Amino acid sequence: MQKKTVYLLVLILIASNLITFMAVGAYYRGQEPAPPPNEEQPPVQQEEEPAEELKPFLEVLDILSTRFITDVSREELITAGIRGMVDSLGDPQTYYLTEDKWKEIMIKVDGTFSGIGVDIISVDGYVTVVAPIKNTPGERAGLLPGDRIVKVDGQEILGFTTMEAAKLMRGPAGTTVVLEVERDGFDELLKFEIIRENIVLPTVFTELGEDGIGYLQITNFSENTGEDFQKALLELETEGLRGLLLDLRDNPGGLLTPAVKVGQEIVPPGPITHMVDGKGNKLETYNSYGTEKPYPIVVLVNGASASAAEIIAGALQDTGAGILVGTKTYGKATVQHLASISGNAGLSYTIAKYQTPLGRDIHGHGLEPDFTVELPEDYYYIKYGMLKDVEPGAQEPAVLYLQKTLNALGYSLAETGTYDSETEAAVRHFQQQNGLTATGHLNRETRSFLKEKTAVILEELDTQKQKAREVLLEKMK
Numbered sequence: 001m002q003k004k005t006v007y008l009l010v011l012i013l014i015a016s017n018l019i020t021f022m023a024v025g026a027y028y029r030g031q032e033p034a035p036p037p038n039e040e041q042p043p044v045q046q047e048e049e050p051a052e053e054l055k056p057f058l059e060v061l062d063i064l065s066t067r068f069i070t071d072v073s074r075e076e077l078i079t080a081g082i083r084g085m086v087d088s089l090g091d092p093q094t095y096y097l098t099e100d101k102w103k104e105i106m107i108k109v110d111g112t113f114s115g116i117g118v119d120i121i122s123v124d125g126y127v128t129v130v131a132p133i134k135n136t137p138g139e140r141a142g143l144l145p146g147d148r149i150v151k152v153d154g155q156e157i158l159g160f161t162t163m164e165a166a167k168l169m170r171g172p173a174g175t176t177v178v179l180e181v182e183r184d185g186f187d188e189l190l191k192f193e194i195i196r197e198n199i200v201l202p203t204v205f206t207e208l209g210e211d212g213i214g215y216l217q218i219t220n221f222s223e224n225t226g227e228d229f230q231k232a233l234l235e236l237e238t239e240g241l242r243g244l245l246l247d248l249r250d251n252p253g254g255l256l257t258p259a260v261k262v263g264q265e266i267v268p269p270g271p272i273t274h275m276v277d278g279k280g281n282k283l284e285t286y287n288s289y290g291t292e293k294p295y296p297i298v299v300l301v302n303g304a305s306a307s308a309a310e311i312i313a314g315a316l317q318d319t320g321a322g323i324l325v326g327t328k329t330y331g332k333a334t335v336q337h338l339a340s341i342s343g344n345a346g347l348s349y350t351i352a353k354y355q356t357p358l359g360r361d362i363h364g365h366g367l368e369p370d371f372t373v374e375l376p377e378d379y380y381y382i383k384y385g386m387l388k389d390v391e392p393g394a395q396e397p398a399v400l401y402l403q404k405t406l407n408a409l410g411y412s413l414a415e416t417g418t419y420d421s422e423t424e425a426a427v428r429h430f431q432q433q434n435g436l437t438a439t440g441h442l443n444r445e446t447r448s449f450l451k452e453k454t455a456v457i458l459e460e461l462d463t464q465k466q467k468a469r470e471v472l473l474e475k476m477k
Contacts, residue, residue, distance in 0.1 A: 253307025
């Protein structure tokens with residue numbers, strides 16, 4: 001794989017593994033994250049005198065909060081002290097969560113939130129819609145990919161982070177939020193009054209081909225994934241499933257309980273995974289009690305398949321019930337517990353590791369696929385490149401993505417990363433061919449058409465999926 005491909009894959013890994021670090025292992029042996037103290041569960045009583053070993057910390061806290069050359073709050077110092085304590089462990093999955101980040105984790109854990117239902121990113125300082133989630137208020141209101149959200153309830157949000165913007169857009173179901181949006185082709189801001197609803201984030205997607213091969217993708221493991229998988233698989237089987245292609249690529253993991261539910265549907269009777277402590281002592285084994293499936297299963301994995309995704313892939317590989325195709329998985333095999341901390345904060349901390357049914361410890365090693373297949377470099381450029389508008393004369397990576405996308409459609413451009421006159425002419429020609437205003441500028445509408453036109457090309461470039469289908473068809477004979 002060339003350097004550019006590696007760079008793109010690293011970006012994908014960073015983005016996807018943020019979810020792993022936020023959501024994995026919220027259920028530990030069936031337990032929910034520890035609830036905050038309440039009347040039924042009184043807080044632990046603190047000793048009147050601090051423990052001897054805490055006295056140095058408290059003394060330093062008092063000195064710095066009262067005598068340091070600049071003003072510094074005790075809260076800031078305490079937070080920094082907690083983070084230092086956590087960082088000293090050297091475990092990236094053990095970390096302290098502020099109030100905002102704790103709320104974000106709970107959304108990942110539950111798979112639900114109250115809001116309008118849009119995926120957003122920050123592009124050049126604008127909070128930009130990647131896509132509205134299907135069947136949500138955002139989609140029904142008419143928000144489109146590429147819309148730039150300028151104001152929320154009259155408050156200008158230029159320069160806001162996506163988390164800051166999401167916080168404004170979320171709220172109790174039944175309440176109204178007003179968005180003002182910039183859209184290509186419109187001189188004035190568009191105003192949308194949207195009534196918030198409870199949003200359930202989808203994680204399971206399916207389709208069934210005429211050849212009987214069912215494609216089932218799991219994007220991550222949230223609280224609803226187990227039940228959604230069971231329904232989706234039953235529907236595929238009812239419609240004539242003859243071979244299952246399970247796509248766990250770019251799946252960073254998530255909750256253990258729904259992963260076990262998925263395993264109980266497709267792993268033969270016996271262990272799905274073993275939970276062990278730091279010394280390798282077995283704490284618990286999660287088993288499947290179902291029957292072996294009468295059709296072959298092939299699993300797609302890559303370097304961003306982690307944690308709960310590796311539990312399923314490893315169980316299918318160990319039991320011989322599934323064949324792995326793709327590249328080596330991430331190798332994240334530890335289990336975290338989420339604990340609420342005073343002040344609406346939280347702590348994620350590692351409590352155990354898991355092993356495959358045959359006792360393989362894949363933490364730091366990953367799973368080796370049965371068939372190693374790399375994706376071509378252009379696949380990443382075309383799939384992930386069209387995220388922002390670009391003007392003629394620009395010189396940046398987005399232009400290189402544009403040039404590669406146009407070349408995949410039959411143009412012959414030098415892939416320089418510079419939006420030169422030849423690139424502008426090619427964009428203008430593409431716009432004319434597709435009934436768009438021929439400006440030569442890469443705008444939202446043009447990006448949408450490019451994405452639509454390259455969908456078939458992406459399927460052709462997906463060498464991993466092609467190999468998986470080839471293996472399935474051979475097994476289906």
